[in-house]
Amino acid sequence: AQKVTQAQTEISVVEKEDVTLDCVYETRDTTYYLFWYKQPPSGELVFLIRRNSFDEQNEISGRYSWNFQKSTSSFNFTITASQVVDSAVYFCALSEGGTGRRALTFGSGTRLQVQP
């Protein structure tokens, strides 16, 4: 069975601070995909990034960066120089690869509050 753990329920930082959101996953599949979604106060789910299990290269997109480490089954998300607009709930998710089940298994989410 797949499982995604986001141990940080809520994080509060002051604007311009860096913040890292942790994600640990469990799967027996050798091929799988990892995702991060953002849920702002308005409620929609916004896709941020997708990573497959064969690509451990870290990725940077503006102030966002992701660190994927298969050895520790982690896919952490860092926001550099946080801004108030980053305040949201962030979800890490996992799905099977190949011809496996397509559904996403979500973590419980981390609520990030960025104070001005």
Added chain:
Amino acid sequence: DAGVIQSPRHEVTEMGQEVTLRCKPISGHDYLFWYRQTMMRGLELLIYFNNNVPIDDSGMPEDRFSAKMPNASFSTLKIQPSEPRDSAVYFCASSLRVTQETQYFGPGTRLLVL
């Protein structure tokens, strides 16, 4: 391009009433998913379709819930009869056929059953 469209955005109904949620996936997407978000259980899959055929309905809570996809551009999730514990945000998502393409979510339907 239009994203996933869901209607209604908000629904308030009384216990025992029938509720129908609607979803239009992104044009060309072959997979359609229904998820539910509650405080207690978080985000969980209810059912998903591939080319209009239900593939996995293991997340459908009980027989009161049913989902259909009569064509590639429309799906419904029906609850009959509704109960207060069905109150949640229901999301529809769609993705392309290729291996594990990203799922794009609609804005959700916030359902309140009194």
